[in-house]
Amino acid sequence: MNRRLFLRYLQRSPLYALAAEMAGQPARKPLSSAKDALDVFDFLPLAEKNVQPQHWAYLMGGSDDDATVRANENAFSQWQIRARRQVDVDTVDTSVTLFGQKQAYPIWVAPAAAQQAFHPDGEAATARGASARKAQMVLSTNASLHVKDVAPAFGGPLWYQLYTQAEFEVSRALVGAAEQAGCTVLAITVDSATASNRVTAARGGQKTEQRCRACHGLTYADYYKEHGMFAGIDPLLAKAGGRAVTWTLVERLRAATKMKIVIKGIMTAEDAAVCLRNGVDGIVVSNHGGRSENSLQGTMEALPEIVETINGRIPVLIDGGFRRGTDVFKALAIGATAVGIGRPYIWGLSAFGQEGVERVLELIQTEFAITMKLAGTVSTRHISPMHVRRRNMGA
């Protein structure tokens, strides 16, 4: 692991200040204003301070020993940017068109559950921040707030992420509510057929413990009460299971909605090929931010074989470990259409609410535009495999 990666890793732990000092860098101190952040990692100290330790562990952790969280982040160092010179880059076009909608940047806000665990305004603050930066937001099934309350804060069509439920009737009700609130894209998460082994989160606190019981109930009906999207749904329908997404289930969902269907959680060329055969509108290369199986495969490592299989026929979105504009540029050069940001905007949300989300997105967008210019690419369409090479690991 090189020094930068080592530091990045430690920045996520309480040891980050010590590590920075040891590396001769000034320690990152809690920010007093979102505007002062120079990169997304600057939000970490204040975010960690503001959030309950159990929720912080839930946010930062992955599966088993969190190795796939690190694999996502480390994968970027395997790729180098091939910058082309002598191109007039005074004006660059950072936009992409996704499912018929023009997006200012190829950067979207990935679905993350229960955002009131991080800030009292929860998803409404994220929606306002994303909207201010013209970034597409994807709302989680397990959001703290109902889609009808988040949509006005976003002020445009949200995308909705679906965890299929044990009773199809519940899935249909969620999809119906999303559609009624103006959502245009349904991202069905397929990487969570069963609960994964979240060791870091469990160490942070178990729901059975007294300190958690103050806010969390233990039954599925309690779960409905804690997650706004389930408001109005009969608690008798609340049951465990139903997360294994078969193609029969996708067909039933497709028949129940006009939204575009995107499959989130693809990690192999084989599954990408099956998605194509089944006529979905797009896919998201994702391992749930290293929170699903502890595969040790970063999403950037899976991307090339998936891009090759899809061959431009549908958009290939990706998320997992994206923290820098250079990360976004590399994914586009390999062939991704757009990139999802997960944990970093939650750091911003935890630190400053809407303003934090806004600044996190602004930082990554700005870094991306700078990278485009320095690499000699005048529009996202011009970013191509020529602009990236795999590092010679023997060097």
Ligand SMILES: Cc1cc2nc3c(=O)[nH]c(=O)nc-3n(C[C@H](O)[C@H](O)[C@H](O)COP(=O)(O)O)c2cc1C
């Ligand atoms: C706290 C947290 C909650 C998440 N909740 C959901 C969710 O409800 N639905 C979902 O499809 N993905 C969920 N994800 C996964 C993200 O959508 C995304 O795939 C991942 O966070 C990207 O990796 P990154 O955090 O390294 O950027 C969650 C991730 C985190 C960190």
